[in-house]
Amino acid sequence: MNDHPLRTGLGLRRGLLPELLTMADGVVDFLECAPENWIGVGGAYGQGLERLAERFAIACHGLSLSLGGSAPLDQAFLARTRQFLERYQVRLYSEHLSYCSDDGHLYDLMPIPFTDEAVVHVAARIRQAQDQLGRRIAVENISYYAAPYQAMSELAFIRAVLEEADCDLLLDVNNIVVNACNHRYDALAFLQGLPVERVVGMHVAGHYDEAPDLKVDTHGAPVKEDVWSLFASACQRFGVQPTVLERDFNYPPLDALLDETARIRQLQQAAGSVRDE
Incomplete structure (x- = not known):
């Protein structure tokens, strides 16, 4: 099972x-969880996992490593995660690629200022986390609304962090669509500016059109058509990468979610190539 492509x-x-x-075998290739929500969990949930x-x-x-934060990385948590x-x-x-703590947990993902100093800071923390975990990790581009100080673009910041940290990218396609609308940039141009060799996975999810x-x-909510369209472009550019449908609340019947994962698979198959894992 663990040798099967994700x-x-x-x-x-x-x-x-x-x-x-109750899911049948093979309807999805893998499941993705937040380790901090399952570490040490017993009872019915632990047995289910x-x-x-x-x-x-x-x-x-x-969810809670807070790679962009100022407090030292939680060594005990890293050990449990490993x-x-x-x-x-x-x-x-x-x-x-965010921070979520400041003298306590903020219960939200806060954007990091797009500066050279922030690149050096967060990249050092990513390298430390990789050393402690004994593996390469991927960082995800987040959605954000109130932008902190930006001495460079979001795209330039992400590219600089990936290079400085020598880590990978978990590409959240929905977040590109959301940010492109809210911060007035071209989603496809942003996608095309990302380094192909760094992308090792993708996310798709739903969003709400406030205005x-x-x-x-x-x-x-269900994944919107503009996200599906950009995901198809991402598959063409980055090859077929492990892709997760994220749904955190307002759960529909499982069949509706599996219809969306089937669409992921359909678009992956249409792209026609699978990069070596």
């Missing part, structure tokens, strides 16, 4: 657990 995935959420346990891990590969997408990744033979681990010039990243 192509089409679905987010593993506790609210979906009963339905995920074990049962799913026997049938599906597990990928991990972290154990979790090794236990479940996780091949793809990603985190957010013609304002999109809100919700993960609580």
